[in-house]
Amino acid sequence: MPNFRELGNEHFKAGRFKEAEQQYTESILTVSRNDPKIFTNRALTRIRLQDWAGAETDARKAIELHGDKTNITMKPHFYLAQALLQQRRIGEALAEALQAYQICLETKDSSAEVISQHILRIKKMQWQTKETLRIRRMEHTLALLETLLEERLQKDLTELEERFKRGEIGETGRDEEKAELEKEADERRHEVREKLGNPTMPNTADRVVPDYLIDPITFEVMHDPVITPSGASYERVSLLKHLRAHGTDPITRRPLSEKQLITNMALRNACAEFLENNGWAVDW
CATH class of the missing domain: 3.30.40.10 (Zinc/RING finger domain, C3HC4 (zinc finger))
Structure with a gap:
């Protein structure tokens, strides 16, 4: 019987990830269904294939099969963190990455530096998600305020025109008051934008x-x-x-x-x- 794991390793080293995945799957189906290492290998292969859900499943299975031997689960925890991050499950990804990092420190594994950088990237993505929501809220608020200001201006202009038609104000007075209302509206819009700022532009200071x-x-x-x-x-x-x-x-x-x-x-x-x-x- 061919050694499917070794064949999978050879394909992986050569960058043939789809073939590697197939060989690891054959190994799992025939002789290695309880071996956490083969699931760890396939998890990494699926990461290379950008099969994030598959990588998550394999990494979780590897962790499960390792049982209480948590000191050797650094790789599946790290792979799980990567798979979760790509699925935008950022909080879960951070928890898994921190666990992998802690195992590195306990076992003096040199991967700690790489995982440390990954943790920072996850934290950056956390911030970006919050920042996107903040910008959307600010843009919505700005649009709402500008709409209200425009509605107020149109209401004032309509009332001004009705006063003119009733003869309560002359043409010159109407034109002067109209210009004043439009000027005030522009100033209010400018003030609102200045107070809120451009939500997409950070304050570099x-x-x-x-x-x-x-x-x-x-x-x-x-x-x-x-x-x-x-x-x-x-x-x-x-x-x-x-x-x-x-x-x-x-x-x-x-x-x-x-x-x-x-x-x-x-x-x-x-x-x-x-x-x-x-x-x-x-x-x-």
Whole structure:
């Protein structure tokens, strides 16, 4: 009997993802229906094929088959996060990505850096979704106010014309009052637009990231900051990468180990709140 898993692996490495999926499916149907690794492999293959629902199903099955062995479920959790994100289930995607990230930290897996970036992308998408809704609400409000202002102007002009017909006001007075009403309407429209602003144009003056939220190593916004004995805070994965290469505190140059790092919860909460309201900062 051919080894369908190995054939699937060969097709995957060659970029033949549809063929790889077929071989992994054959393996599941014949000998590997209880093997979480084959479902993990097919989940990744389906991600490459952009079959997000299929990838979700396989990733969940892999997690289920792993059972209590949560320390080896990093890949299916990460694949599940990717599949959910593409289906716009952003909250679920973030939860799965955070779980994969935590497993990386516990097992010292080098994928932590990649997953950390993915978490930031999810948070950016969360913000974009909220921003889209905000813009729609603002545009609707602006259109509604402008409609009301126009209706008010037309009502005033109609009343003015009726006064003219009744002889209560002359032609010159009517023309002067009409010009004044139209001028006031224009000023009100301008004031409304100025107060609300252009909902699609951000205030660039507000687009500043506070220094204390920026990782001194990568100069990017942090989401999982840790504090060192010297009192400085860094993004966890960037500091761990530095420690693997140098083994010293970036500032004091004294020996530093992972055990000495403490999660900076206050700063983490500040970073989370900032990113929730300023998703653009992911690409800052």
